Amino acid sequence: MVLIMKKIFTYLLLPIVLLSLLSIPPSLAQQGLLRYADRKATEENYFEAGKGYAEAFGKKPSYQAAKGAAIAYDKMRDYSRAYDWWKRAVAYPEALQQDRLAYIAAANQAGDMDAVFAALDSMGASKPEALRNLNLDSLKVWYDAAGNTRVKRVQSINSSSTDFGWVKSANGGTYFSSDRGEAGERKKSGLRIDKSYTYYSKTSDWTGRNFLNIYSVDEDGKVSLFEPPVPGVFHASDPYPLADRDLIFYTVTRDIRKSNDYEVQPEIYYSQLDASGNPVDFVGLPINAPLEYGLKSPFVDESQNRLYFSSNMSGGYGGYDLYYMELDEAFTFGQPVNLGPLINTAGNEIDPFMQNGSFYFASDGHIGLGGLDIFVSDRKGNEFLGVKNMGLPYNSPQDDFAFFETDDHAVVISSNRPGSTGLDDVFELETLDMDFVAQVLACDGTAVSGPLEVQLTEGSEKRTVAVEQDGTGLIRATISPDQNQEISIKKDGYFALEDKSLSSKGMSDGKLEKTYQLVKIPYRTAVYVDLVYYNLDQSEIREDAEAPLDRIAELLTSYSFLNIVVRSHTDARASDAYNEVLSEKRADAVRNYLSKYGIARSRIQAEWLGETELTSDCGEGVPCSEDNYQLDRRTELLLEAFPEVGKSYPVPPEMRGIDLCDVSTIQLPEALPTIYFGFDEATLSLQDKMALERVALMLRTMLNRRLAITGHTDSRGSAAYNEALSERRALVVKNYLEGKGIASERLVYEFFGKDKPINDCEEVPCTPEMHRLNRRTELSLPKSIPRLNKHWSQKE
Structure with missing residues (x-):
């Protein structure tokens, strides 16, 4: 510690000052000058002693002359000269450990802290016990903490x-x-x-x-x-x-x-x-x-x-x-x-x-x-x-x-x-005070009104700086120059903001101005959706449901700010009471499956809705196909960010550095399906409808998203015929989604006939499978969705 260092120097150097001057043997070549300097040192006439040792060193450089001059100038409190002479003295092989301690003390008094740290480090295991116990970090902190004054x-x-x-x-x-x-x-x-x-x-x-x-x-x-x-x-x-x-x-x-x-x-x-x-x-x-x-x-x-x-x-x-x-x-x-x-x-x-x-x-x-x-x-x-x-x-x-x-x-x-x-x-x-002015704005560029919780600190010891507010997002404070500062700003319902990069170092205009943006926490924002389906009158997790649930569990494990809403349904067959119990069992099956991954039940909000929210038109007494009944036997899986309304969430590490004002930046990229058609057909299969149900669920819960739909054909047939066929294929998807409540203006469709094939069958013969891949309707999100970080993209 700095504080210990000065006391160590005082006690360890005392015997040097008292004894060393009397023990320096004069060399033959310097006998007269060294004898004179020794006598003056014994008489405590350090002014003449210092001159004598310096002259002797000029005649013939030696350890004895350098050390004598160093001690004489130490006694006269001429720290700069003492430091210069100690540097000469410790360069000799006969220099003692006490000489090196005296050199460190002189470097400290001369203000050369780099030399102090270097000399202490170089002593290694040979340091005296007192020096081995020094905390050099504390010493550096002492010299770094200059406050807001200068002389x-x-x-x-x-x-x-x-x-x-x-x-x-x-x-x-x-x-x-x-x-x-x-x-x-x-x-x-x-x-x-x-x-x-x-x-x-x-x-x-x-x-x-x-x-x-x-x-x-x-x-x-x-x-x-x-x-x-x-x-x-x-x-x-x-x-x-x-x-x-x-x-x-x-x-x-x-x-x-x-x-x-x-x-x-x-x-x-x-x-x-x-x-x-x-x-x-x-x-x-x-x-x-x-x-x-x-x-x-x-x-x-x-x-x-x-x-x-x-x-x-x-x-x-x-x-x-x-x-x-x-x-x-x-x-x-x-x-x-x-x-x-x-x-x-x-x-x-x-x-x-x-x-x-x-x-x-x-x-x-x-x-x-x-x-x-x-x-x-x-x-x-x-x-x-x-x-x-x-x-x-x-x-x-x-x-x-x-x-x-x-x-x-x-x-x-x-x-x-x-x-x-x-x-x-x-x-x-x-x-040396400086003005610090910060304006806190909302996402729309207007000032954040009302009181803010602000903490401003400066210096390595994090001294608290008083701040003033006017209720319009304006923060004022008086800070010290040539210091590093940190600020944190909090408000209920907003992400906490921290800036650890503030600094008044090197500034000359007397004012440090900043603009900050506070972002409202997007409570209960859906970021990812999926669906799983069940067999008639069953609640067991089917094999085709395991992959979607594994993906959900992976996301919940990776990101603590996500919770899941599990909404289970039945078809319209059987009584209301029976279906409510069955939908509850289906919700429990999902919860139990996720628990295998250590997902706490507190992070799972389960809802069992029975037959109250059918996705088909298969109400009681309405004749319906088995395919439509299958669409009703489902559980909707909605991952929600920041699910606890009113809770003060910090900005998650995955979201740092992105535009938090754009809610789409926290929504995960969806793996959108491609719908494939039979030869000369534009109808949807059960599997197609199950895939589109997931797309409809995404669009209903993420209102910022639009969908691009493009229809295609294989290369057989005329261009005019295929153009019309590709339009029907795009429209069948668009019409299905509109039937699920998605507004038409959110659905953009195009058709390209056979102009944009996956496989170019004009150049090489195509197999039936290659032709099938060309007969498709592709879905995409026209607005590019920024990803939270690389980790998200790896999990697509």
Whole structure:
């Protein structure tokens, strides 16, 4: 995990920093330069040590020189140079595993995440246990989740020097800290700048940078040196002006002379400001003790009369901890109170800031991206409720600190992340919102009215985005830039819609517009029909019924959104009651047959209609042929899509990518019969009528379909005679279907005589069977029916 990684780097690299510098053996050719660099490193003069190792490497490249330079620049927080030197060091065969860990940490701090992942992967089974337990996917997610903000350098303040800690006063002026070198008569002396501002008497501790000073910026953008009146100041930083009083707190490190080696640590002072914003006096906190411990990062919560600060006084949890002291109107201070282990760690916590109940601070002890990170905790009364890393872009693999928010919600931070021109720069965070507008239309192109159930998310962590609707199918939202989004839209009676391809990445016009189509669910739409027939007074499934039922079972097994309606009939012979029972048995026989394929009875709607819906004219007392009675002894099989009216169905996978507004796209292709005739005949056999009954059932249940009928003859006889004969053959089919209730305008017929034979008997002698195949009426659907997918067509 990302969070674990920073802690791993902290603990594993500690012995490298403490021990490695003392264990690098100088080569004979580099003895002088390496001995000098080693001595400076031991003295903690990393500026000179880094230069020495770099010069030694220039004389003769070596593992010892590269590693020494890498560690020196690590200590100076010069992450880019440290990374460059670690890359050189780990290229040597004598590089240790700890060196590779240091290289990974440097790559992380330099922002080269590809190198981090590649290096971790390359360690394989040799990884330390802590690294083997890293979740690299979580690390990638962390860096991918940038939110809807970005940072930009504040151009009017930043320089090639260190600039940090921007705050705004009540009168509109601003203050910040910098080492840009305008420190009056102060001279460079033995000091180390490492964000603790500790001053040493040892002259070898010089880092090559100027003293820290406070600067003010007026409303016209003019930058002026703000010099605290405290005598003997080396460093001045961390300004915090009060809103309700003309008073400013700050941190100083003073020149305190003693005979022996000693260490002077920072203190907190405050001063009154005159009408021009200049300090007129100074008062130190009663707990200042610069030879014992340090105090810095003052912040006053004026609503609660509390001074928050950071200190490494004894009794804390390690490093610098955050404390507060109560203060009254006379600026009498209470005793310091440690904020406790939820806020403080074994590392360092600095830069407290409170706004609207949220407590912000910087820490290198809490788990984060690297270096100092900015964290937030909600405060309720005297209790803090959890600690959260602010994430990207507030934090980076480098140091991020000094969070400040103005009354008009402008947010600034300080950081030495890539893009900084100095050691630290002041950055402003800006929200990058984009407009998302979606119009939801029905199949006819009109807006879908009424409320919609909409869920819009963005980012890899699927953050929920609030949406607005106006009841006319218009959806509006504010989304983040350079993010992937997903939307789902639902409405009762419509297919749910999902779009996982939304993205605002690479867009520059500030608006993402989409049009979506919601399709009404075609409840109880017939998609396939068939018929099976029975013997007189029997309900057993005949052999000729098995193939149609096998096909029905196959479709029901393949597609869960289909159910079947089984409508069983009898002829008119016997009593009504008897026929009703017989038709029920026939329906049960179909259900039992389908159950062999595992089709649940709940998916089978059975109807037994007895003799109430005859397909022939063979009513009671009406003389009728046995063929017509056979047509009445039948079960109609209707496959229906989306049979439960009101149920919210998702779009089935087979239907994705087709035009759902065209109901024919969900209807299966029918294997239409071809009617064959005897020589010089135009009459229908029983088998022909049974086949046409299925066609009539299809047309009665699928009103969007039309039928093309074409009549043909064999090649014998004259063209005129065969043309008339082929017309009679087309008409006998058309008339039969019209007799079954099919409207004439849905039936298109043509006749071609002997012009379009199956077998060309003019060229070669034809057998009787070849002539029979020419004597036919063909049926087809003039409108091409798109198939749901390849799977459907394979089952024709």
